[in-house]
Amino acid sequence: MATESPEEAAGRARAVLADLDGLLPEVDALYQDLHANPELSGAEVRTAGMVASCYAAAGLDVTAGVGGLGVVGVLANGPGPVVGIRADFDALPIAEDTGLAYASTAVGTRADGTTVPVMHACGHDLHTASLVGAARLLAAHRDRWRGTLVLIAQPAEETMQGAKAMLGDGLFDRFPRPDVVLAQHCAVTRTGMVHHKAGIAYSACRNFRITIHGRGAHGAAPHWSVDPVLLAAQTIVLLQGIVAREVDPDEMTVLTVGSVHAGTRPNIIPPEAVLEVTLRATSEPVIDQLQAAMERIVNGVAATGRAPRPPEIELREHTIAVDNDAAVTARVRAVHAELFGADEVIDLPEANKGSEDFAYLGADIPATMWFYGSTAPELWDAASGELRERMARMPGQHTPFYAPDRLPTLRRGVETLVGAALAYLPGRPA
Ligand SMILES: [Zn+2]
Ligand SMILES: [Zn+2]
Structure with missing residues (x-):
């Protein structure tokens, strides 16, 4: 599909990016606004509205309300490939503790009606502001490329619902179907670094x-109860044996019981206990194996412990693995290496144990998602160790302390997107 050399594509990217200095203050203003006003997954009404007006101002054809609060911007610029680029825009239920002038003090309302502090602790505000910046530059320099850009602004990534909802609402039917889909995620490595x-x-x-049913009783009459607290404790312990003793050690797998809730007082045996469990694996057969083992243990412990009825096991959120297309990854990587120098483009040694619902956008279309650093050089350089050790020492994503090195990260986020888009959108014949 792409016939130009990486050097030629990078050369056009440099020409397009020549205006970035002038545009960066606007990208930064958008970023700070998004950062100070984060919204929970599925409730990003204000954010979606801002993205829609930014896309419209850049000259894109805008459709809002795609799969809930998704926004699609299309820029048709003559015959040529269709390139899809996705950025997500939801935030997390975390109280920000960065001390930044533009730190969030926002609260959001959860589905159960409770309110929680909200923070852009995963950097989705960076992704969105940089995509708007890239859209502005690519629209202003449409003489430098041909083809069609489909910019996908996605809600509800953290709950793994947004991509599926947009696809279910005809993302690739109602709008030009991309030949390639691209996305990026900020990382805690040094600003400037790009990882493929x-x-x-x-x-x-x-x-x-998982709801484990027991039979409640007075705390002083345990023999009249079926104690779900004890069943939950036994279940949690036995679940640890799945990764340790059932799965091939060569497989990257995780099983975490992240939440346990039961009871209200020491002298009341409650009627039920609720566990929340996350499973991670790099393939569907292996995560199927984890799930089957988990179900066997959960049901087995309940049956052994005389539970009055089997536990309820509800799958609440899920995504398949992100499987980056080798050719697309190599092509984008080559253009990034031209743009930033080979030293700044560093391959990741292994898959991230996190998950990303971008996986669905790239399930049937060649796709790649790369990563780019967001930590200030002085902080990064002060740490020692190899890449993963240093990453573990940085103020991490999904914590109250994640504070990206703002301007350099926004700049690199625009540069990576413009370079990747032009890796697939060819130049116009002279
Ligand atoms: Zn996240
Ligand atoms: Zn994220």
Whole structure:
């Protein structure tokens, strides 16, 4: 599909990016606004509205309300390939503790009506502001390329629902179907660094809510009860044997019981206990194996412990693994290496144990998702160790302390997107 050399594509990218200095203050203003006003997954009404107006101002054909709050911007620029680029825009239920002037003090309302502090702790505000910046530059320089851009602004990534909802609402039928789909995620490596990973880049994930039924009683009459707290404790311990003793040690797998809830007082044996469990693996057969083992243990413990009825095991959130197309990854990587220098483009040694619902956008279309650093050089350089050790020491994503090195990260986020888009959108014949 792409016939131009990486050097030629990077050369056009440099010409397009010549205007980035002038545009960066606007990208930064959008970023700070998004950061100060984060919204929970599926509730990104204000954010979606801002993205739609930014896309319209850039001259794109805008459709809002795709799969809920998704926004699609299309820029048709003559015959040529169709390139899809996705950025997500939801935030997390975390109280920001960065001390930044533009830190979030926002609260959001959860589905159960409770309110929680909200923070852009995964950097989706970076993704969205940089995609708007790239859209502005690519629209302004449409003489430098031909083809069609489909910009996909996605809600509800953290709950793994947004991509499926947009696809279910005809993302690839109602709008030009991309020949290639691209996305990026910020990482805690040094700003400037760009990371690629062919093949599996993010794990498959399944999140469960498990309700273990017992029989409540007075805390002083345990013999009249079926104690769900004891059943939950036994279940949690036995679940640890799945990864340790059932799965091939060569497989990257995780089973975490992240939440346990039961009871209200020491002297009341409650009627039920609720566990929340996440499973991670790099393939569907292996995550199937994890799930089957989990179900066997959950049901087995309940039956052994005289539970009055079997537990309820609900699959609440899930995604397949992100499997980056080797050719697309190599092509984008080559253009990035031209643009930033080979030293700044560093391959990731292994898949991320996190998960990303971008997997669905790239399930039937060649796709790649790369990563780019967001930590200030002084912080990164002060740490020692190899890449993964240093990453573990940085203020991490999904914590109250994630504070990206703002301007350099926004800049690199625009540059990576423009370079990747032009890797597939050819130049116009002279
Ligand atoms: Zn996240
Ligand atoms: Zn994320």
